[in-house]
Amino acid sequence: MNNEQLEEIILKNGFSAFRVKQAKKSVFARLIADWDEASDLPADLRGLLKDKIAISEIAPIAREESAKRDAIKTLFKTHDGFFIEAVLMKHDRSRHTTTAPFSAFAGGRRTVCVSSQVGCAMNCSFCATGKLGFQRNLTANEIVDQVLYFARWLKDKKEAVTNVVYMGMGEPFNNYDNVMESVRILNDKDGFNLGARHISISTCGVAAGIEKFADEKSQVNLAISLHAPNDEIRSKIMPVNLAYPLKKLMPAIADYVEKTRRKVMFEYILLGGVNDSDKCARELAELIKGNKLFHINLIKYHQTFAKDSPLPTFRASPKEQMRRFFDILKKAGVSCTFRVSFGEDIAGACGQLAGNRI
Secondary structure, rough: OOHHHHHHHHOOOOOHHHHHHHHHHHHHOOOOOOOHHOOOOOOHHHHHHHHOOOOOEEEEEEEEEEOOOOOOEEEEEEEOOEEEEEEEOOOOOOOOOOOOOOOOOOOOOOEOOOEEEEOOOOOOOOOOOOOOEEEEEEEEHHHHHHHHHHHHHHOOOOOOEEEEOOOOOOOHHHHHHHHHHHHHHHHHOOOOOOOOEEEEEOOOHHHHHHHHHOOOOOOOOOEEOOOOOOHHHHHHHHHHHHHOOOOHHHHHHHHHHHHHHEEEEEEEEEEEEOOOOHHHHHHHHHOOOOOOOOEEEEEEEEOOOOOOOOOOOOOOOOOHHHHHHHHHHHHHOOOOEEEOOOOOOOOOOOOOOOOOOO
């Protein structure tokens, strides 16, 4: 929903600022799906809003649930005909082991993975989104609407969104202003009221964005898609490394930690025969160790396909090598864990979103 448009419509039609606050609360806190549900607003205002402004600027086209029922992917269509995907991940206590805090209700955490762009310009070779190319940035409202869609769905089940991660389609720091505005909307105590520490932004290594983010004085979490321990490998699989090689990226991250004193998560997809060797593990340990606020999330590779080819772009690292890689890091004193995968069977896992497959 467009907040500025909402305020303009209400005030220009002779209603008070109090009605603006009520209307926003209905959308972001009460999670109404239709203006007819805003029972605290006068009937004439409800009718005006129903006629003039949509509660959501994106339309859900299709929804698909994983076989394990721990992930739901939704395909949305924008007003100008583009498609994006977002994923709800259900961290149930009975199915997943994690050291992160759970919500108060019995089901555990409910995390929405949102997209920040239509497509992506970064062209990481293991990512389906990158193969689409960049089409346009999403507005702050379009980003927030992805969260509100799942929040309304969960409300019917007496559950709630507990976390939001900017790890879907697009590079968040290439849409910096809209991403940060969406964070402010989600964090607004008079609105959706999601704590900043329950929000995470992931970048593939845009050092300029990290430097800017360090000055936000925010409690929002930062994650770095690293995926290689040296420039040679990283440049082959992540073109961003040509602009921001490790000699630029790592100092920017260190400066962020120095300014914020906040932990940084490094994401590392294990690609068989590419970045999963013992040598790579030792190099990664050398790159990361020494900073107690650095943590590595090791991620299984989820199949993506090259354009016009039936063959996967890469292969997953064998389980025994994944364990060996992990053990080398742990013995070197590096904080690391394996990230639980969600939605691989519905092309909803890390690197699989493409906005065109449901």
